[in-house]
Amino acid sequence: MNGFENLLHIYDFIRPFLDIGVMAFILYKAYEIIVKTNALQIIKAAIVVAMAYAVALLLHLSMLLWVLQKLAPGLVVCFAIVFQPELRKVFLKLGQSQWFTFGNRSRHTYVDTVIIAAEMLSKMKRGMLVVFTRHTKIDDIIETGTRLDADLSSALLVTIFGHDTPLHDAACVVQNGKIIAAGCFLPLSEQYDIKKTFGTRHRAALGMSEISDAVVLVVSEESGAVSLAYDSQLHYDLNPNQITKQLEKLLEMTPAQKTIEDTIDENKGLY
Incomplete structure (x- = not known):
């Protein structure tokens, strides 16, 4: 029992580092995909909408908040339509990514x-x-x-x-x-x-x-x-x-x- 408790204590100690490491790895791979697919436009558009919502929430603009909340489902559909080429490239890159490879190991000649x-x-x-x-x-x-x-x-x-x-x-x-x-x-x-x-x-x-x-x-x-x-x-x-x-x-x-x-x-x- 003491051995199991020791393992739990060790896990509790390394868990924050493991959590940060996994998150850093995911963010690194996400950054790679965004850079390689020119998907920055999607992020910019999302930031603009988020800023508009934050301003409305901060200044208690009830009308704008109501409009944004009602339009939220439609905005998701609009994003999917307007940014369809960029989203397609993201999923293509996601499907072909070598997640645990930091370099191409194939050998080509000539x-x-x-x-x-x-x-x-x-x-x-x-x-x-x-x-x-x-x-x-x-x-x-x-x-x-x-x-x-x-x-x-x-x-x-x-x-x-x-x-x-x-x-x-x-x-x-x-x-x-x-x-x-x-x-x-x-x-x-x-x-x-x-x-x-x-x-x-x-x-x-x-x-x-x-x-x-x-x-x-x-x-x-x-x-x-x-x-x-x-x-x-x-x-x-x-x-x-x-x-x-x-x-x-x-x-x-x-x-x-x-x-x-x-x-x-x-x-x-x-x-």
Whole structure:
């Protein structure tokens, strides 16, 4: 009995720390989801309504309190309708989140191969879209294109995007060092404040990053700028070093793996 009581005393002692730790973890993950889905607008709208209610309560504005109380159910429905795209992204991110993982542990290869092709296409002023998959399954996107299951190479990418083939206007999906499919159609971004100068490729790249955790590399046909889209954000006109570092960080490629893939590329006689 004394042993059980001791355990209870120990639990009572650590319970506040456990409570704070769990709450901090939930808040951290919630912050990650909010940042990655641009759901800040929902929070701002909720704060405005809460402030209006607080002012009415503090100043005893009975009419405003009555109106807010009567409109409360309708406001919830309005929130769901007005912020439907943002709420959809939140639940998508919630479903695909790796809750007990603070970094992507999957290993992807052939980053240099894609960057070499991107530089070549950039000089040729040819557009390019390459989707690097991570955790989220995108089978529905893959099904919109043509299955290839081909080894990834700079030559193949330049062939697909460098000429007016039936596949050059859409995206390639890369997974585990292979081009799974080409000619895949991506959803366009739902962001209303995107620059009007961005064309369909950039909107598609951003749209893909909004519904999944994929990383999308895009080459502009007009300017030749090479950009990356991930976590609902577009990072425009990056140089090769920036792209390499970001891709290796996002796809968690180690230097040793990079050396191995360079050896494979040399043996295959890639560009």
